[in-house]
Amino acid sequence: MIWSVISLLMPFNLEVMVNQGYLAERSGYWGFLLQHPLNSLFEGGLVHLWFLPALMIAVAIMALLIRQQKTHWMLPIAIGLYLYGEFAGSSAVVTGMSAPIYTRNGPFFSTLFVVVGYLIRERHILWQSRSALLLAMLGMAFHFVEAYGLHQYGQVFNTNDYLFGTTLWAIGLFLFLLAKPDLGRKPWGFSLSQSILGFYVSHLLVVIMMMNLARFLGLAGLEKDTLVLFGTLLTTYLLVKGLERTPLKHLLFR
Structure with missing residues (x-):
């Protein structure tokens, strides 16, 4: 919260602030955020802060399911959120689906990664480093093949935050690091x-x-x-x- 406040108050363009004043410089950015208030709520005061509320929401969902003794629902819910986030996000150029907020924000992608991490820990899943690295490389290749395919439909290549291959890429890296506890x-x-x-x-x-x-x-x-x-x-x-x-x-x- 404090960093959202700092981001809202800090001037981004010092030249405009000097020439036109503080409020003139800030009002443009505040107006931009107010155009999409729900998305701004999930994103925070500056674009990179989306990660923190997304993580907190994912942990809250998982904690609620654990408290209600519905842990068997964690993975299906996480997969469902991820599918919706992908279909209404990067793949929207193909599916035509939409979402009330930018799907990188909120629970759509974060929940699956948090749940998978929890399950790996709970079930003591350990892979050989070579197998984990192979999974990461396959996931990375899948990610870029997906991105290339979506690009043919007009999706800008560098706007793909998460794709289906991204999951395998991240899980592979996570398992690789678990297999190398002394690395670093x-x-x-x-x-x-x-x-x-x-x-x-x-x-x-x-x-x-x-x-x-x-x-x-x-x-x-x-x-x-x-x-x-x-x-x-x-x-x-x-x-x-x-x-x-x-x-x-x-x-x-x-």
């Missing part, structure tokens, strides 16, 4: 893992700051991309690690 077991890895939530919630705001800086410096092309990439990595790291040393840590990263 380094002090620097543990240090970064403690801050992963902070990196996630703050990084896009830093990207916006870097875009403004690049515009101010008159950078374009490769120079602009280099500044945005490395500037975001360094500034986000310093910002999060700095905030973690203050009392704000418990407010911003809990």
Whole structure:
């Protein structure tokens, strides 16, 4: 919630704010969000924050089914939500279906991944790393074949958040990591893992700051991309690690 508020209040275009004022700069973005209030509710104050409510809704659905002793319904419900999300999302160019919100948001895709993770843990499912990696590679290939096929119907290639192959891709990677528990077991890895939530919630705001800086410096092309990439990595790291040393840590990263 706090990062949605920060995203709503932070100006994205400093040039417009300087020339036209704070409210003029912010009113355009607020108006955009109000055009689709239900979607904005599930997405949050900035586009990347969709992951957090989606995860919370998925966990809530699973917890409710466990509480009601209906765990046998978890996987069918999750699969049903995923199918609807896919048919009304990327595959809508073929099916003609629609959804009240952008299907990447909300429970449509997140529930299946959370449920599968729960079932893998509950049933102690372990694969050989080679088999898991093969599943991930097949899933990745399936994902891109699907994306190519949908592109023939007019679906823009890079707008496919989740496809059917994405599930196999993700599950394969998850099983591979379970088969390699010592992979990345380094002090620097543990240090970064403690801050992963902070990196996630703050990084896009830093990207916006870097875009403004690049515009101010008159950078374009490769120079602009280099500044945005490395500037975001360094500034986000310093910002999060700095905030973690203050009392704000418990407010911003809990």
